Amino acid sequence: MSPRVMAQVAMVMNLDKCIGCHTCSVTCKQVWTNRPGMEYVWFNNVETRPGQGYPRRYEDQDRWRGGWVRDGRGRLRLRAGGRLRKLLSIFANPRMPSIQDYYEPWTYDYENLTNAPLTGDVPVAPPRSLISNQPEKISWSANWDDNLGGDPSPDPVLAKVSEQVRMEFEQAYMFYLPRICEHCLNPSCVASCPSGAMYKREEDGIVLVDQDRCRGWRMCVTGCPYKKVYFNHKTGKAEKCTFCYPRVEVGLPTVCSETCVGRLRYLGVLLYDADRVTEAASVADERDLYEAQLGVFVDPYDPAVDDAGLPAEWVEAARRSPVYDLITKYRIALPLHPEYRTLPMVWYVPPLSPVVDALSGTGHDGEDADNLFAAIESMRIPVDYLAELFTAGDPVPVTAALRRLAAMRSYMRAVNLGEQPVLADVGLSEDDLLAMYRLLALAKYEERYVIP
Amino acid sequence: MSAEDLLLKTGRFLRRSVTSGDLHTLYLTGGTEGDTFYRDRWSHDKVVRSTHGVNCTGSCSWKVFVKDGIITWESQETDYPSVGPDSPEYEPRGCPRGAAFSWYTYSPTRIRYPYARGVLVEMYAEARRRLSDPVAAWAEITTNPEKREKYQQARGHGGLVRISWDLATELIAAAHVHTIKTYGPDRVAGFSPVPAMSMVSQAIGARFVSLIGGTMLSYYDWYADLPVASPQVFGDQTDVPESADWWDAAYLIMWGSNVPVTRTPDAHWMAEARYRGQKVVVVAPDYSDAAKFADEFLSVRPGTDGALAMAMGHVLLKEFFVERARPYFTDYVRRFTDLPFLVTLRSHMGSYVPGKFLTAKDLGSQEEAAEWKTVFVSEQTGEPVVPNGSVGFRWTGSGAGRWNLNLDTTPKLTLYGGETAEVLLPRFDGGHSAHRGVPVMRVGEHLVTTVFDLLLAHYGVGRPGLPGSWPTGYDDDAEPYTPAWQEPITGVPARRAVKIAREFARTAESTGGRCMIILGAGTTQWFHGDTMYRAFLSLLLLTGCQGRNGGGWAHYVGQEKCRPQSGWALLAGALDWSRPPRQVPGTPFWYLHTDQWRYERFHAGELASPLAPGAFRGKHAADLVTEAVANGWMPMSPAFDRNPLDLGDADDPIAYTREELRSGRLRLAAEDPDDPRNWPRVLTLWRSNLLGASAKGDEYFLHHLLGTASNLDHPDEEAPKGKLDLLVTLDFRMTSSTIFSDVVLPAATWYEKHDLSSTDMHPFVHAFNPAISPPWQTKTDFSAFHAIARTFSDLARDRLGVRRDVVAVAYQHDTPGEIAHPGPDTPELQLVERDYGATAEKLAALGPLTERLGIQVKGVTFMPDREVDWLGRRCGLVPRGVAKGRPELDTDVKACETILALSGVSNGRLAAQGFRQLADRTGVSFAGVAQERHRIVFSDTQAGPTQVAASPEWSGKESHDRRYSPFTINVEHGKPWHTLTGRMHFFLDHDWIHEYGEALPVYRPPLDLAALCGETGTLRYLTPHNKWSLHSEYHDNLLMLSLSRGGPTIWMSTQDAAELGVSDNDWVEAVNRNGVVVARAVVSHRMPPGTVYMHHAQDRLIDVPKSEATGRRGGIHNALTQILIKPTHMIGAYAQLSYAFNYLGPTGNQRDEITTIRRRAQEAEY
Incomplete structure (x- = not known):
């Protein structure tokens, strides 16, 4: 049966390049959510990992019950319960984070600084809650545990890592995880909405909340395992990352992408077989979800694509898609928490560094290609941790991705030093390696963002 | 089918729409009415290019979005000129701080109107009414002890009231007139850092201060961002690669620099260069943001980085110079460093210590400046040779055509193989001194060795047959500077120090010097940061990495390269109207005037070398400040305990001043900074938050300078409290500086004015443009200073008139003054005429000294005659007054245009002039360096970031097909560095350097x-x-x-x-x-x-x-x-x-x- 080909604009973020600067968060906030009712909302946020994230411990699905589960009959159900249960409990509090789990937004009495009468001391601007307007002791924010501040051990992912990870200086590691809405192929938020206000756009796969139809039931907040649907407490409606559709529609990258000074975001078209989404999301073993989702994607050169009725420029964009290459060709980008079974469409290249560091303790030369692979197994960021984020705990795809990155570095170092490069066996041809290098290292604007 | 799915299927539960087969997903095509909210949100009327005038070195070009006349948000421009097909690009540049900037425009901390402290306003208004004269009113308030105390103690404690611009400028002008008349113009000070971050805004205030004879205070050294090692080693303030050159590096150490945080828009070059195989090492105390990218992370104990670098140097010298010399390294150091030069040895405690460089004078030469010409031994003849290129060739008539690095003989690096002598080398690690042998020879009466031989001895790299005590190996932890020696100091395992040193050297050798060290505030801002830096730089010099693309030091701490340097300097110093300006180092100024010197209870000698002759024994650092000022080594304000305008009243003011000084009737103000005659009286801050940021010893500032309450536990009761009569701050937001100010002026933000921006990090200049007009009663710095100047001129015309001002200046670098030593023990004195009533007119016009005296930069002189003519036609000519017929400078755009026209980087004609002068002086060709037809005008920078061209203002080449790296002109054309030997220096031979035991790179621990x-x-x-x-x-x-x-x-x-x-x-x-x-x-x-x-x-x-x-x-x-x-x-x-x-x-x-x-x-x- 020929596939029912649909197109989606998807994103890949190369975490190996992320400097954790939060420019994406700020530019997104400024454009989309710096308005009443949305003070606490960051469509785009950046988390230091290990860390609790935003909202706090959102990955703890035992508590928040987001995403899908596979039932005994092999069918998917919303973890929080189906629509009927939602309908029956529609007036009860949905299971969703409180404002304290996000953070209680605040401001300061800035006016004091100018208007303070003559006193005996320096005027000051104490904090004040934007919710209650009362003085507030700030004890949580949109990014409280930045750079391992405080104790990251409540991180739900950390709890899953089999090997005990100690929070000690000598073993310190961290990396940054920028997050937006995943614009999933199998979005549990859409399935959770009793009003039909949430939808996935046919033409580009962007998941949106129809502001006119939203009745503020907030089931989507519960349903989304990434906690990327937010409740505007002024309008009483749900809001979420729009993938900057007013920009994407005219060929501009999303704000978070264009303003990313780490140059780590890629935007492009992915084609997928809409008829295989459910099947892929329903595979028995969580660890097969990554491969299953890859199986849903359609090769843009597949003859079926020509018959799918897609606009020519979309097909063209799909063929030049950096996202497709990173995900399927080089296989260095991985989905975030595939075990939620939503088939997310924002993927991540796992962070490589620091590698050689780990080997120096053993006295080996980490620059040697063979040792480099050994180092990946013992690098500061435990592969197990990355696997819990990206492959439902399966270390194999993570290791493979890291090895490709390492092999590229090793190869290019030889070129750089004028030596004979050696291509390690990582399943990449020399041409692929050079093309991957170009995409990751040179990362030209028009190659990062290929938008029809 | 479940019940709820049935509901869905029948469409009773959800809207009618396309659903996925499993009913999970609802598909709709876009463009529904519900989406319009976001479409509206993403709409705007115009997008304006601007940037942020903050001292972060970013110099990022931004799009500022405006809707309905309101600034909504900003995002980065991405239209930088391409770096080339095989490299990443500069786009986008920006950081979260910059992305959040527009918040200030309408924030509740925005200063919307002029403010002043209520108690001061009341007193002033009352006195003004009674005395009918602004200046008399100001004089009364500030000299009446009760009134003075009343408004000084209120500083920082609220009670600000709105005032009009007219009142604000009158009060400020009255204070200036009173101060100039009563105490002297050098009692007026201005502080505004880092011109590169908004050149015109900085220059306009500096220009006003300079025109009236006030003092501009330095920032780079005050911020401790100045790496003193740079003038010491390179003879250059700071010149570093652009960040795109990190891409060229094969080995990168980030040392005390947290690149992702402090160089946010540049960090990607590092992240991306790793994919090219660049190895990245991070040295920092904490597991920092940068460490995330490190192949190797070395956690070093704070402030001990120098010990690690010294140990790496030990490995490098031992393995790559002594055990097996590498031609690339030895050729490089022979030609480009002082290592082959001869140093005399002086006997000390039965042994020897290094003395001075041997000079032509020591060889008996009668040539001019023979004492400034250094000597090495020829490999071929074994005889001493005086090579070209030392500073003695730079300023002398006979040196013309000879100030170059051309060699007709091979310098001998070492005298090894003959006679030896034992030298004593100071230790600061707990030991007293190291006894190490060096090979020597006799030249006349002098016993000499080479810098290289001293360096080996100092680093503890032995050679057979040399006397002294030497490390037995890398694992000898008793003798400096072995890897094992550094381990207990730094906490870095010895084997890792060895490994990284080896990798570094091997990479440098195989790539021709493409190893780079990014240095940051973590290593610069120590008391002994200069010694730390010299240890780092040694690694780079020894491995031939300076002056190479992808190599060398990359110090990025606050310097922000003001690329159109000469045009900015002319405007900021008001050099077009009068010279010299008063430009004083900030640190000793604050040290004296905030009375911090009183709290320093140790003597300078306590930090001296164990081998020091003892010149500092028993001397307080403040004594040495006075000594340096008295020697003409550095300027200070106030200069004298008398009004320099009164000195100017003498028939021959210079002679009179000298005589008064000689007789002791006139004294240096630095001798008694607490005498009320010697206090600074008026201080204006703009583009800075001194009291909330850079004021080291902030509480001392509050107590002694401002006279308000502080958190000082036991303030020195003998010291004055409240020296400053008036503190003025211009800002757009409330800071500690505005809070403590007597008068606060509301400034335009960076999105509300025209200006220019540049940086070290990229080779472009680009524009600020107003997205909106300055709202409320805010003014640009440009227009605020013009307003102040107009009121000042009106008040000053009759009260001050035309006066002569005696200005004391230090012997300046890059001028013949730098070989004046040992000159007369007085500063140089110069006379400047000031027409105080004409201040505003001069501020708004380009003065005639521009083309009459030209613009001096780095020892060359640009003669911008055609440019002045062009500016007259471009900007218009002043129709009347003292500036009649001169090009107008009455708008910020004209000031931008003037800066670009008068700088070599943006005007190839001037650059070419400079290179021709350099060619005459050096006798070498600079063909192809200057791009004579290159020209940037302001509208170019408004259209987009525009690439500068090479100019004698800087030491590196600029072109579209290579990245900027410093000293490439020196290395590729044989142009000397601006140093004593004309080469990069390992060895410094000044007496005070010897006193501190820092003649060679040395490890000095953090202060105890x-x-x-x-x-x-x-x-x-x-x-x-x-x-x-x-x-x-x-x-x-x-x-x-x-x-x-x-x-x-x-x-x-x-x-x-x-x-x-x-x-x-x-x-x-x-x-x-x-x-x-x-x-x-x-x-x-x-x-x-x-x-x-x-x-x-x-x-x-x-x-x-x-x-x-x-x-x-x-x-x-x-x-x-x-x-x-x-x-x-x-x-x-x-x-x-x-x-x-x-x-x-x-x-x-x-x-x-x-x-x-x-x-x-x-x-x-x-």
Whole structure:
């Protein structure tokens, strides 16, 4: 049966390049959510990992019950319960984070600084809650545990890592995880909405909340395992990352992408077989979800694509898609928490560094290609941790991705030093390696963002 | 099918639409009405290019979005000129701080109107009414002790009232007139840092201050961002690669530099270069943002980095010079460093110590400046040779055509193989001195060796047959500077030091010097930061990495390269109307005038070398300040204990002043800074937040300079309290500086004016443009200073008239003055005529000295005659008055145009002039370096970032097909460095350097403030740059505070927190002898024990409670620090060790500080 080909604009973020600067968060906030009712909302946020994230411990699905589960009959159900249960409990509090789990937004009495009468001391601007307007002791924010501040051990992912990870200086590691809405192929938020206000756009796969139809039931907040649907407490409606559709529609990258000074975001078209989404999301073993989702994607050169009725420029964009290459060709980008079974469409290249560091303790030369692979197994960021984020705990795809990155570095170092490069066996041809290098290292604007 | 799916299927539950087969997904095509909200949100009327005038070196071009006349948000421009097909690009440039900037436009901290303290306004209005004269009114208030105390004590304590611009400018003008008349123009001071971040805004105020004879204070050295090692080693203030050149590096060490935070828009070059196989090493105390990218992370104990670098140097010298010499390295150091030059040995305690460079004079030469011509031994003849290129060839008639690095013989690096002598080399690691042998020869009466031989001895790299005690191997931990020796000091395992040194050298050898060290404030801002840097630079010099693309030092700490240097300098110094301007080093100025010198209870001799002759014994650092001023090594303001205008009244003011000085009737003000005649009286701050950021020893500022309450525990009662008559700050937001100011002027933001921006990090200049007009009653700095100048001129015309001003200046670097040593023990004196009534007219016109005297830069002179003509036609000519017929400078756009027209980087004609002069002086060709037809006009920079061209203003080449790297002109054309030998220096031979034992790179540990100052705290208190605010800006920005901890924080390790009983987010107080900080703890295992971080520029205004220790508001990050002067930074009139503004001066270092921290009551009282 020929596939029912649909197109989606998807994103890949190369975490190996992320400097954790939060420019994406700020530019997104400024454009989309710096308005009443949305003070606490960051469509785009950046988390230091290990860390609790935003909202706090959102990955703890035992508590928040987001995403899908596979039932005994092999069918998917919303973890929080189906629509009927939602309908029956529609007036009860949905299971969703409180404002304290996000953070209680605040401001300061800035006016004091100018208007303070003559006193005996320096005027000051104490904090004040934007919710209650009362003085507030700030004890949580949109990014409280930045750079391992405080104790990251409540991180739900950390709890899953089999090997005990100690929070000690000598073993310190961290990396940054920028997050937006995943614009999933199998979005549990859409399935959770009793009003039909949430939808996935046919033409580009962007998941949106129809502001006119939203009745503020907030089931989507519960349903989304990434906690990327937010409740505007002024309008009483749900809001979420729009993938900057007013920009994407005219060929501009999303704000978070264009303003990313780490140059780590890629935007492009992915084609997928809409008829295989459910099947892929329903595979028995969580660890097969990554491969299953890859199986849903359609090769843009597949003859079926020509018959799918897609606009020519979309097909063209799909063929030049950096996202497709990173995900399927080089296989260095991985989905975030595939075990939620939503088939997310924002993927991540796992962070490589620091590698050689780990080997120096053993006295080996980490620059040697063979040792480099050994180092990946013992690098500061435990592969197990990355696997819990990206492959439902399966270390194999993570290791493979890291090895490709390492092999590229090793190869290019030889070129750089004028030596004979050696291509390690990582399943990449020399041409692929050079093309991957170009995409990751040179990362030209028009190659990062290929938008029809 | 379940019940709910049935509902869905029938469409009763959900809207009618396309659903996925499994009913999970609802598909709709876009463009529904519900989407319009977001379409509306993403709409705007115009997009304006501008940037941020903050001292972060970013110089990022931004799109500012405007809707309905309101600035909505900003995002980065991406239209930088391409770096080339095989490289990443500069786009986008920006950071979260910049992205949050538009918040300020309409924020509640925006200063919308002029303000002044109510008590002052009342007193002034009353006196003004009664006396009918602004100046008389000001004189009365400031000289009446009660009134004076009343408004001074109110500083910083609220009570600001709105006033009109007219009243504000009148009050300011009256204070200026009174001060100039009564005390002297040099009692007026201006402080505005880092011109590159907004050249016109900086220049306009500096121009006003300079026109009236006021004092502009330096910032680069004061910020401790100046790496003093740069003038010492390179003879250059700072010149570094653009960030795109990181891409060319095959090996990159980030040493004390947290690139992702402090170089946010540039960090991608590092991340991406790794994919090209670049190896990345990070050396830092904490597991920093940068460490995330490191192949190897070395956690070093704070302030001990120099020991690690010395040990790496040991490995490098031993393996790559002695055991097996590498031709690439030896050829390089022979030609481009002072290593082959001869140094005399002086006998000392039965042994020898290094003395001075052997010079042509020592060889008996009668040539002019023979004492400034250094000597090496020819490999071919074995005879001493005086090669071209030393400073003795730079300023002499006979040196024309000979100031170059051409060699007709091979310099001998070592005298090894013959006679030997034992030298003593100072140690500061606890040992007294090292006894090491060097090969020597006799030249006339002198016993000499080479710098290279001394260097080997100093680094402890032995050779058979040399006397002395040497390390037995890398694992010998008793002898400096072995890898094992450094391990207990730095905490870095010896084997890792060896490994990295080897890799570094091997990579440099195989790539022709493509190893780079990015250096940051973590290593610069120590008392002995210069020695640390010299140890780093040695690694680069020895491996031939300077002057190479992809190689060399990359110091990025606040310097922000003002690329159109000469045009800016002319405007800022008002050099087009009168010369010289008063430009004074900030650190000693504040040191004297905030009375911090009184709290320094140790003598300079206590930090001297164990082998020192003893010149500093018993001397206070303040004595050495006076000595340096008296020698003409560095300027100081006030200069004399008398009004320099009164000195100007004599028939021959210069002769009169000299005679008065000689007789002792006239004294240097620095001798008694607390005499009221010697106080600074008026201080204007703009583009800076001195009191909330850079004021090291902030509490001393508050008490002694401002005369208001402070957190000082035991202020010195003998010292004056309240020196300053008037403090004025121009800003767009409330800061500590505005809070403590008497008059606050509302400034336009960076999105409300025209200006220019440039940086080291990229080779472009680009424009600020107004997205909106300055709202409320705000004014651009440009228009504010013009308003002040107009009122001042009106008041001054009759009261001051035309006066002659005696200006004391130091012997300047890059001028013949740098070989004036040993000159007369007085500063150079010059006479300047000031027509005070014409100040405003001059401010608004380009003066005639522009083309009459030209513009001096780095020892060449641009003669911009055609440019002045062009500017007259472009900007219009002044129709009347003293400036009649001169090009107008009455708008910020014309000022931008003038800067670009008068700078070599933006005007190829001037650059070519300069290179022709250099060709004459050096006798070498600079063909192909200058692009004579290159020209940037202001509209180019408005259209987009525009690439500069090569100019003698800088040391590197610029072109579209290669990246900027410093000293490429020197290396590729044989142009000397601006140093004594004309080469890069390992060895410094000035007496004061010897006194401190720093003739060669040396390890000096952090200051022991327990021993020196009696400090009882034990935690290392560091103030690195903040992720959520940078420099003087932004720690009040709600967006940034929402992404962090929302207030002041101190980071500490889990171990220290446990010991102190502190939990994450607890309120803590840091207390030491200098002041108090109240903040909340961030406890993290990425912090090393024993060290706490209070990130830079956390002002006292946001969420700072009262301190338990003092009951008063807690202080800023610099409340715990204190200015300590390193005497060697004041050396002058000695080749590269000569004064220039922001080029050489004592650093306001602050990293050696320690503190006590305790958990306090958790209830915050505001």
